[in-house]
Amino acid sequence: MMCSSDRCMTLKPLEGEPQGWVGAGGDLVLRSATDTLSLAQCGGAFYQIAVVAEKPPGGWFCIFGPPTTVEALLDPQLARARRLERLHELLARVQRGRGLERLGELGAAVALRWDAHRGELSVRRDMFGRVPLVVAVERGASGGRGAGPAVSTRPALLHPWREPSRVLWSWETFASANDAPLREDFWPGVERIFPGEERRWRAGSWRSVARPWRDGAVERAKRAPQSPDSERFAQLLARSCRAVEREPGLVYTLSGGLDSSTLVALARDGRSSAVRSASMVSARHPGFDERGGIEAMVQRWRTRHRYVDIGDPDLWTPQSANPDVEDWGPVLIWEAPYMRHFFREIRGQASEHARTLVFGFGADQLLFSAWPHYLELAAGRASVAELRRMLGGAFARRDLRESVRILGSRVGLLPLWRACCRPAEDPRHQVIEGWKWEASMRAFERYRRSTGVRLAFPFLERELWKEMLARTPLELRWGAGPKANLRQILHHRAPDCVTFAPKSGLFDEVVAQGMLRLFGPGGVGTLAEAPAAISPVSAEHLRRTRAWLRAGAPADRPYEAAIARYATSFEAWLANVRALDDDLTSPGT
Structure with a gap:
């Protein structure tokens, strides 16, 4: 009462x-x-x-x-x-x-x-x-x-003011409308109000100023309207995909999951029938199963889709890796056993003609896995014995370019030579450095010659990246990144039953932890020891991955993305509470 x-x-x-x-x-x-x-x-x-x-x-x-x-x-x-x-x-x-x-x-x-x-x-x-x-x-x-x-019902002071232990948010955060994660309270559905900000009476309640997409609660729950920029981006992407489709043989799309089906929908344009799609699924990674969303995409666009299981334990042992590859770090991901198995299964379902693989979101992550990049990383921090072993392997293979790359990265001449002779004029270099781009493309060309599978990157063309790197106010709602237009198209054209939760896909899992499972940790130049600037995972993710590997890499690891309930709800609340103040790398976290 x-x-x-x-x-x-x-x-x-x-x-x-x-x-x-x-x-x-x-x-x-x-x-x-x-x-x-x-x-x-x-x-x-x-x-x-x-x-x-x-x-x-x-x-x-x-x-x-x-x-x-x-x-x-x-x-x-x-x-x-x-x-x-x-x-x-x-x-x-x-x-x-x-x-x-x-x-x-x-x-x-x-x-x-x-x-x-x-x-x-x-x-x-x-x-x-x-x-x-x-x-x-x-x-x-x-x-x-x-x-x-x-x-x-008087309000409770749950957070007394204390000296902050991290960098405070600057005014650019609010000016660029990126304050949505800052306003998320510990309990969902509660909007945090910052001291000193302007509030105005809008639509029967007090609202924060300069947040245009939060003005209407009903409109916010709907799909985002299509803008001329995203329409132009979709037309450019569909045109490049149709150019790839004109290649002889079947066209396959490969990516993490949902985005590959989106790329198929953009490439088909309602008429093409030579497009197939394939996705990697694994019993070893239960938290990253996207079959439900992929099947919804396939049913909507009537695409012929195939799942390839890469969860065989024989594909995830270091003994099954390439014996010619040294154990100093991750090699090109195409040479991994599970990727060979994936391509072998794809080639087995069609004729012997050459296939074309069209890549979606995960392509730029794959560019970081080029072996010359990690070769230079390993040579830059290797000891004398390890450097002698690396040079001996390069001379034994009669690979003069690899030995020059090792010596040049050891003495520090390669970055200086690239800065003087290869200026970054391509807009794609703002996200990926040009030498990594060229090294990756050369590696992909070698892979095409050896396997007969052509790799195409339609969404990485120069015109598309000019469109992707031109930030507009509407892109701020989609993260203000270079893929904002692609995310908007995905969100607009996906069926209603598909939800876009902020979690990683199976492809990110393969890149981040599959490489560590194959080649590390402990070796020089591994992904876990790479600096944070070029690492595709965060420091906390690396810490948890190392702990998982030290435990023997059990197959039934409870991945973070799959945890919806904890053993005790109060313990989960305490874990979130302690994460606010404690250091993530402390042993008590």
Whole structure:
């Protein structure tokens, strides 16, 4: 029942338990830990109280959920002392991690709700968006309206100001409309408001200024309108794809998943029938299975699609790698065993004519896996013995160009020679350096001559990249990167059943961790030891990958992208809380 004076909900005592209270609306359950540690359910949902007061002295009011989680506190088989110890441990970690020390002194708590649809915890709010507090009220102190604590709707100070440990956001972040990740609160659906920013009354509520796509909540949920820039980009891409289709033989598209089907749709133009598509799937990578989205794409565009399983354990052992390749780092990804298996399966389903492979999003990531690039990285940081071994292998293979590249990168002449003799005039060099581009293209040409498969990159043409690198205000909504137009086309032409979650694809997984599985870590010049500027994964991803490899690279590794539920929802909340302040590389993370 809502009170008119202080807008609070009075909690009535539970029958048979003088130390417990339940909300009149059936939305909150409290139990005292002094006498019993039993848990109750009210309204069909469990609620968590993050921090509670020690009233009466020695008693903690707390409840954990959801009821299906495996938590020591909820296990009725454990002793009561162990459950109380676990309760105090969790509460101590919460108070340290969120700066909630004063809530214990105030005798207040924050009510958290388990959102079954999202699969996570969310803060409980009233119809006005205010955070309620569970305030311990002395018996008889509430003016005779009832005994026990009450739920107050006054906002709670969850984040006291402290000296920031990272670089603060600059005004360019807000001027370029890139403040969307900054406004995401810890609990979803809550927009964070920064101090000193301008707010205006728009459409019945206060809105932040200079955020055009947030003006209408209904329009924001719809598809983005097609702009003339994206239409021109789509026409250029379709024209280049049709030029590739005129090559003899079948045309195959290869990429991570959804984007390859998009490239097929752009290339087909409703008339072509010589286009096939193929995707890599793997039982070793269960968190990156995109078959549902790919099948939706294939059903929409009526494309002949084939899945090739690359999860055979024989393809992921270092013994099956090329014996001619030294173990100093990752070689060209086309020479990997799983890529050979993939192309062999593709060639086996058609005639003996040459095929054309059209690449989508993952092509620019593959350019970083060119072996000359990593050869120079290895030579630049190799010891004397390793350098002698590398030169001996190059002389044994009678590869004069490789030996010159090793010596030039060792003494530092190659970067100087490239800066003087090869200025970066191509706009594509803004994303990928020209020498990596040329080395990769030469490697692709060698691969074509040896295997008979032609590699085409229609979306990497000069005109397309001029269009992609010309930033427009509409591109800011799609990340302001060079692929903003491609993302917009993908989002506009995809069927409604396909969702675009911010997760990596199987192709990124193969590039980032498959190479490490084949060739590292521990060797010089491996992907894990590469500097952050040229590494396709973040430092935290590298740290977790190294830990996985040290553990023996188990096949049933729980990938981060596949984790939707944790063993305990409260533990997941604590992990997110501790990540705000702790260093990601610390052993306690």
